[in-house]
Amino acid sequence: MQALSGYNFNFVVGNRYRTGKDSIGWHCDNFPQIGKRPAIASLSLGSDRKFKLRHKDSGETVDYHLESGSLLIMLPGCQEDWVHAVPKTARPVGERINWTFRPHVDAIANGEQKPDDLPHSL
Ligand SMILES: O=C(O)CCC(=O)C(=O)O
Numbered sequence: 059m060q061a062l063s064g065y066n067f068n069f070v071v072g073n074r075y076r077t078g079k080d081s082i083g084w085h086c087d088n089f090p091q092i093g094k095r096p097a098i099a100s101l102s103l104g105s106d107r108k109f110k111l112r113h114k115d116s117g118e119t120v121d122y123h124l125e126s127g128s129l130l131i132m133l134p135g136c137q138e139d140w141v142h143a144v145p146k147t148a149r150p151v152g153e154r155i156n157w158t159f160r161p162h163v164d165a166i167a168n169g170e171q172k173p174d175d176l177p178h179s180l
């Protein structure tokens with residue numbers, strides 16, 4: 059993950075969406091433990107679902123269709139300026155697993171997430 063994204067990550071959060079009725083509402087992930095201006099990498103597995111971004115000031119929305127195996131990188135600034143959500147869907151979708159890779163201040167000496175030293179190729 060670090061080689062793919064260019065960022066270091068220290069912990070992972072998993073979400074399971076059993077059906078289209080499972081969802082996550084509008085939010086941003088910028089709580090203190092995650093450090094300042096975090097980059098977050100999001101890996102999707104299983105059924106595809108819509109992922110929405112909404113700009114906090116302008117209200118502009120951007121929709122992504124996250125397929126199994128897709129990797130979405132939310133770069134520094136995304137949590138500060140945008141909220142995101144995975145809405146419910148009436149489509150008959152099966153289970154989706156999402157893993158978000160995040161920094162943690164306890165593991166980063168100065169509280170800032172640093173780009174990784176690894177090359178950006180696999
Ligand atoms: O399931 C997703 O794609 C997003 C999950 C999410 O926003 C979160 O875990 O904070």
Ligand SMILES: [Fe+2]
Binds near residue numbers: 085086087142
């Ligand atoms: Fe989130």
